[in-house]
Amino acid sequence: MTQVRPRAACVFRTRQRTSDGPLRQGGWLVTQKRVLVIEDEPNISEAIRFILTRDGWQVEVEADGVAALERLRAAPPDALILDLMLPDMDGFDVLRRLRAEDATRHVPVLMLTAKGQSADRDLAAKLGVTRFMTKPFANAEVVAALQAMVTP
Numbered sequence: 001m002t003q004v005r006p007r008a009a010c011v012f013r014t015r016q017r018t019s020d021g022p023l024r025q026g027g028w029l030v031t032q033k034r035v036l037v038i039e040d041e042p043n044i045s046e047a048i049r050f051i052l053t054r055d056g057w058q059v060e061v062e063a064d065g066v067a068a069l070e071r072l073r074a075a076p077p078d079a080l081i082l083d084l085m086l087p088d089m090d091g092f093d094v095l096r097r098l099r100a101e102d103a104t105r106h107v108p109v110l111m112l113t114a115k116g117q118s119a120d121r122d123l124a125a126k127l128g129v130t131r132f133m134t135k136p137f138a139n140a141e142v143v144a145a146l147q148a149m150v151t152p
Contacts, residue, residue: 032058033150034077038068038094039112040086044135048081048112051139052146065089069097072104078150081142082129084113084120092123099128108149112137 035052039045040063049059060077062068065086072080080098084091091111098104108130113120116134124132131145 032056033079033146034058034060034075035079035081035146036068036071036077037061037081038063038065038086038091039081039083040064041083044083047139048142051143055143057146063087065091065094068094072098072107073101076104076107078108079146080107080109081146082109082111084111084115084124092127095124095127095129110142110145110149112142 033056035057037045037048037052037059039048039061042063045061045063049061052059060071062071063086066088082091082094086094091113095109095111098107098109109128110131110133111124111129112133112135114135121132130149133141133145
């Protein structure tokens with residue numbers, strides 16, 4: 001019988017699938033961390049998907065706030081990357097609604113946006129954002145921020 005140990009990090013460089021499906025690494029049961037990316041620019045969302053998938057994350061993408069809120073309510077992820085400027089509702093509205101609901105109140109949120117003014121940062125902090133980062137971003141910074149947000 002294999003002993004199952006918890007994993008604190010979500011970085012999995014070498015992975016093996018066992019016959020029953022779960023990922024195992026060094027005898028440890030590995031569960032991928034899920035992140036929802038709410039970004040309306042396909043080039044940016046695909047770039048984020050690529051770097052995070054390569055780092056061991058299960059990445060889901062939504063291009064608008066309404067669809068993202070439905071997905072969040074159905075199955076809250078381990079973390080959320082949120083753009084500020086979205087087509088149907090802005091990231092502040094998404095964050096406000098996210099923090100108002102019990103099921104999603106504690107989901108860590110990385111706001112990734114081209115708007116980096118202090119007023120935007122202040123409002124994001126007031127609404128409960130976990131981390132704020134401006135575009136353009138360094139891939140390693142996004143990965144490090146997510147890992148820090150989900151590591152106990």
